[in-house]
Amino acid sequence: MPRLVTISRFLISLAVFSLSCTGIATAQDRRQNAPGDFDFYVLSLSWSPSFCEAASERGNNGRGTQAQCGGRPFSFVVHGLWPQYERGFPEYCERPSPRLARNIMTSMLDLMPAPGLIYNEWDKHGTCSGLGERAYFETIRKARAAVKIPDEFLQLSEPKTIAPDDLEAAFIKANPGLSSSAIAVTCDSQRLGEVRICLSKDLQFRSCEEIDRRACRRDQVLMPPMRGG
Incomplete structure (x- = not known):
């Protein structure tokens, strides 16, 4: 019993x-993966010299890497503009995704210098925005224009070691209205990875606790110099 x-x-x-x-x-x-039904965007700005050094260490010399890591001295480049929930995020909201027109891809190479990256960002994140392909990439361009890169990082010719908090502070100083709760720095074991900035759907700075919690916890990070520096 x-x-x-x-x-x-x-x-x-x-x-x-x-x-x-x-x-x-x-x-x-x-609302999981429902196009257009999300809370805010994350604009992800990748420090290109870190990406190129890491790719070189891995022996990754593919076409996408060559496009970004060739002769042009890129600094911060756009990794993507990602729709987010307050907790988590949607991805691949249309399968198969609508084919991205080649002329739209080529129009973005000044901000996102790798064709494969642009196609992937459309498939993974753009399809979740609720916007058509042209409108999504126009929004990326507007989001990037809304963020000023601090002058000291535009022509970095020597390696620079910096505390993530100081890097955030430089962006906050250069961008009125940006607060520490709306920006996060990512890193690998030694190098700066990305600066991620949270934006409302109308591209105003806004806080984002979950993004901030995933920030780099190292005391200092290395910023490799720009190629040709």
């Missing part, structure tokens, strides 16, 4: 657990 009671309790607990999991899934799925 006690064994039957134990089994019954187990089955009841399992049923309750299953129902709770279903409820969680429903809450997540209600």
Whole structure:
């Protein structure tokens, strides 16, 4: 008899657990990957010299890497403009994604200097924006124009070691209205990776706790110099 009671309790607990999991899934799925249904954007600015050094160390000399890491001295480049939820984010919201027109891709090479990156950003993130392909990339251009890169990082000719907090402070100083709760720095084991800035749907700076929590926790990061520096 006690064994039957134990089994019954187990089955009841399992049923309750299953129902709770279903409820969680429903809450997540209600707008999961629904194009245009998100809370804010993250503009991700990649420090190109770090990307190129890491690619070289891995022996990655593919066409996409060559496009970004060739002769032009790129500094911060746009990695992407990513729709976000307050917790988590949508991705690949249309499968298959609408084919991105080549002329739109080429029009973005000044900001995103790798064709493969542009196509991937459209497939993974652009399809979640609720915008058509041309409107999405125009929004990327507007978002990038809304952020001023601090002057000291525009022509970096020597390696620079900097605290992530100081890098954030430089961006905050250069961009009135930007606060520490709306920007995060990422890094690998030694180098600066990206500066991520949170923007509302109308491209105003806004706070983003989850992005800030995933920021680099190192005391200092290395900024390799721009190519040709």
